[in-house]
Amino acid sequence: MNRIIKKVAVLGSGVMGSRIALHFANIGVQVLLLDIAPKELTPDEEKKGLTLDAAAVKNRIVNASLDAAVKSNPSPIYRKADAARIKTGNFDDNLKDIATCDWTIEVVVERLDIKKSLFERIEQYRKPGTLITSNTSGIPIHLMAEGRSEDFRKHFAGTHFFNPPRYLKLLEIIPTPETDQSVVDFLMHYGDLYLGKTTVLAKDTPGFIANRVGVFAMLDVMQTMQRLGLTVEEVDKLTGPVIGHAKSATLRTSDVVGLDTTINVTNGLAQGLPNDEAKDVFVLPDFVKKMGENKWLGDKTGQGFYKKVKGEGGKSEIHALDLNTLEYKPSQKVKFASLEATKAIDKVADRFKVLVAGKDKAADFYRQSFGSLFAYVSNRIPEITDQLYKIDDALRAGFGWELGPFETWDALGVQKGLELAQAGGRNVAPWVAEMLAAGNTTFYKVNEQGVKQFYDLESKSYQAIPGVENFVILDNLRATGKVIWKNAGASVLDLGDGILNVEFHSKMNTLGSDVIQGLMKGVDIAEKDFRGMVVGNDAPNFSAGANLGLVYMYALDQEYDEINMMIAQFQNAMMRMRYSSIPVVGTPHGLALGGGCELNLHADKVVAAAETYMGLVEFGVGLIPAGGGTKEMTLRTAAKYEEGEPEFNLLRNAFVTISTAKVSTSAAEAFDLGFLRRGDEVVVNNNRLIATAKAEAIALAEAGYTQPVQKTDIKVHGKGALAMFLTGVHAMRAGNYISDHDVKIANKLAFVMTGGDLSSPTNVSEQYLLDLEREAFLSLTGERKTLERIQSILTTGKPLRN
Template sequence: MTKRTIRKIAVLGSGVMGSRIACHFAGIGLPVLLLDIVPADAKDSDNKALRNKIVNDALQAAIKSNPSPVYHKDVVKRITTGNFDDNLKDIATADWVIEVVVERLDIKKQLFEKVDAVRKPGTLITSNTSGIPIHLLNEGRSDDFKKHFCGTHFFNPPRYLRLLEIIPTPETDPAIVDFLMDYGDRFLGKTTVLAKDTPAFIANRIGVYGIMAIFGLIEKMGLTIDEVDSLTGPIIGRPKSATFRTADVVGIDTLVKVAKGVYESCPQDEARDSFRIPGWLDKMVASNWLGDKTGQGFFRKVRNSSPTGGGREGAGGGEKEILTLDLNTMEYGPRQKPKFSSVDAAKPIDDLKQRLKMLVAAGDKAGEFYRQFHYGLFSYISHRIPEISDEPYRIDDAMMAGFGWEIGAFESWDVLGVERTVKAMKEAGYSVAPWVDEMIAGGHKTFYHFENGRKLSYDPAAKTYKPVPGGADFISIANFASAPVWKNGSCTVVDLGDEVLGLQWNTKMNSIGGDVLSGIGKAIELAEKNYRGLVIANEGPNFSAGANVGMIFMLAIEQEYDELDMAIRMFQNTMMRVRYSSVPVVVAPHALALGGACEMSLHADKVCAAAETYTGLVELGVGLIPGGGGTKEFVLRSSDEMHEDEPETITLKNRFLTIATAKVATSAHEAYGLGIYRKGLDEVVMNQNRRVAEAKRSVVELQESGYVMPVQRRDVKVLGRTALGTLYSGIHGMHTAGYATDHDALVARKLAYVMCGGDLSEPTLVSEQYLLDLEREAFLSLCGERKTLERIQSVLKGGKPVRN
């Protein structure tokens, strides 16, 4: 096959999905042509702005939306807009044309007829449809069109939801399917899942079944909306939006449309009746209560007329309140905080799999809900093979990437015990597909198992296990955990192969406390003795929310300052151990990598960060300064960045402001601009699943290129009073203008003092240890401030610092 390169993209349709797909492609560096229709009132106009009003307005709306569809605002410059009448001919320069117009077969087919006439041979043509059979879209098209056509179903928002379903037709060239599966993975950062051309494909088929089945359980068990959302969110490894909030975000009309589509198109579906629309749901659609898009759905946001409540909707002032719909009365009322004893008991358990076992086994109403819900789900997914997928892993991949599940449904079944659960399901009146019984009878007790760190999935057709594709590139440290090199209460060190160690930890929010610091030190010690180097990563929802502030608060409130000093020294020494080890240490963060986790990245030999990494030194928010070497490292980098042709204070001031305003990069790409990641050294990995493999490769490359242990720096230039006065003056200005509270100003002055190297009379060269000592002293003094402790307490209780 001729090597295929994508140099330019054309996106046809600039609605919510089209504009954001265009932004995502621009975000990976490609020029994009975004087209839409000419407004009806501009058909006869020569004014280009009027003719492109629809596409330009849509793109601007996308750019302004929250969360942002781009990794960095500058990437929008890569998008060129136009309209179908004037610019469709320009798709001849594109290597891939993606159709995202209205969900009507006739309109799509009319557009494809025009596309077929102007595209260059060999151009990829794909449709993002979610409801129209893919094979109907290429009817009447040329052979070359059919050969290069298939479905590419992105999920909204395309930047954040990682699922990309690839749906070929019988005429699609298999080489094109292989190319799109690989391209979506490596370049777009997607979990690419090969789907069959069946109604709703994979993720929506299973996901909408799950929601509709819950609707049925509500009536059967007498549950409320608030109760269900408390049971189906993070407690079982699902997104915070749980069930009903998800429906409001997606759009209740969209949910109903998919459910009706499955009901009408799948007469052989054994659970077809689950897709019947309840009467109360029909009433909501008829009343235009469609969720966020219409201002109300299962929830409605109102504003109280005063902070004490009691106001009418829409009144000025007051606090916002979210009301919940009562499905019995169809009226909104205050949200209730449900209480289930089993849920309360399970919440402290960090390990999701152990938590899931406990919840499903519970004897209360919540336990009964979990059993009924999982039995129905397991039955449904078993019967969807081979209808929508030939293998279980594709269904799990689709649900994790498209619906944000932490673990897939088949993996959950493994956790609960396949054979034991099948028996309980049958006793409760739920069926399983024959292949599951055959699997158990053949001595295969799980859908997945691991061999030498590689994940294998049961193949019902072959009646044996086969490796999940991408095993060499999708390294998961957790897959090696059954044979650890070393472990303690929080950490596990494993052999990743090729003489590279991997370290992961599992704590609440993956915070970094004493156990984790000990684990990092031990992992480096082991790597220095017998290995090429170390990869630090984990598989949790977040890399790490930072240092264990609960421990800091406890020691500070009890005035155990000697122990607190030792804890800070340990953190600093561990970060310096990361920097000054005799083997390469590579950190592979993802999602949240804040505070102490950011400091770890700052000290690594290299960072291989997932594109969706949100990192920054956020300690100022809780009334502290970075105390694990982060302040020191920013001063060191500032010193290295100073140039003779600009004032020395400029680079220091920029670094100071980044910490003082607790800036967080909203993507790994933005972290370069904040000076956290280093251009030409640190790496952004588009597909989060490839982080560990890339980090392992980097360890090997660094070691083979002649890695030499760095020497601690003694030549860090600090500016003393030369810069201290400037920074103090800026802090005073912010305080006087009301942008900083008294305590903000106090903390900022402490930070300025450290970053200037203290009250030195002139610029001086100092050691890293000198700066670490200043940093630690400032951190300790701030731990004795009442307002700092109030902020930390506020974070521990409610997740946000109080502004005091």
């Protein structure tokens, strides 16, 4: 059947339920969010003379939960206005309304009896053939379906979202033996394409995949730290970004999530896994038990493995727990020779061999923890999944690991990992030795067509990972010789079908001379031998902007000719890209700031990730956008004049966006700010970004793309509009909202956006505005206060108000 999801019911409005509801609202789905009705009135409700039957009382719990979620940080919703897609209600009055829904998701308290009781009520109203799923993380899925009708059981499965659902990409799909295969296929596809998830098919075993392995890894780290006498700070240093894990690493993550959650999940796994070969790891260390007894649960109780205290002069300090004395002491800086040896190694996969080869306690830690993890995941197949890639997918998407366990093992070498496990007294599953004996030396490989394959236990051969045909993975193309040209900061790759890709690989993908050269080279090659170009990369961020350090260095040395040339080169690259004979598609994701935003402003079309944080942020360092950003925002505003909008209002909105250095909190908000335009596209799943952009480039080419002509008829308003802006800026200064230096920058920005020294509204060219913005930028680099702002960003990462 052709299943379409127009409306979803979410039953339970707690932390998970409200945020799942908001994520469905993010993608445009109507949501019915229900929860229990209160059993007693609050004092305030009593004063108002309300009764338990009053709608305001009955929906108090659900409305309060939703309101708290919308206001929470990080925000679970792309735009607050999108919360209007959610209608609230209660189980007493509104459960019947699930008859209008295509999918009902249960997210109530983790008790089997309560869930089964709710499902019994649901069956009275649920429309046959509609989806019914549970978000449980600890209760066997098949037990919840007991006693239900055949139609209910055929359409029932587990859909385990990870918190927060907007940001964590994992969605585990857990069918029962009775779940219809078409339902499983639909959930896998819908989660990927519409919800932007890495959908992983899991078996109905305790903890499913991610929590089973992730919690094992966390507890094994705790036990290893005890054996080696490592401190809290040392463990978090060893298990953080150096190995591609989150900055919060292991113990700080526990503080954020809550130690009570860790304890409850661990106890549940220990009870459900009496025959696990590593069940000794699921025994909570004594210090964790003691912390639980003391209610040292982390952020929610003000102390856990870390505690914020007031030091001398009232300044906040972070203290760490001494696991031997259970007392808090000032956090100590961590230094290990093994970590120092990896500082110059940018690629995480290349660090592992160095880390396990060391002679210090850190290397001991890595040898033991890696060996234990490798043994454990090898024994989970086929128990929790039949394919090893699903374990890697789950840990990357659910726990934020850059590399999954088997990918890490590959990076170390399968034989080496086997030896580490054996040295630690852990038994690796026999299939690994059999794989090696057959001459298969890796868990993954990329074939000649650039398709990533995994070692399949059942067939004892390499098979393509399902779904990767929908993705374009640049590393795979690189491995098969698809790089046409490269330098230190950029590469030009052949995506196939006549489309090129320009990829940045400078630090934070900053736009220096190497990247500019790569863009120009890409356009040259594409115009000669291809039919379109994509600008995209697989890094966490599209680009943090221009190389600010270089600007600062030139400005200190008063090398203004160098700065002028650098800006002119960037402007020329943007215009060369914009007015080439082939279509260019930008793919912003993560940070797309300053020059990274300007690049996308000049693309023919933008395919943006839903999680795109886009903005012209130059004002914050005492400058204005000069890579065509000020010009382009002025041009876009002028293009709307013909639509009948009040002209000064539109110009003022663009001015405020730039002068307040606004950054979108999502791609949806980037439309509101004018960084994205009608016709640009948003992709919820980052993995599909470059593939979608490639398809759009092909579509533009096949539609008969014609080289555009630079605009010479941009309407600017001259002194009349400039006077309005100067008056507004003066009022802001008089109210002490901005500093004198802010006034200087704002006035220069206004001068550019109104067209400079013009006595009346005039049509000007793009080059005219580019020259104005370049002159303004150049003059500001000679200001001491601008240099102070740039220095603050470069040295502390924090903006300076001076």
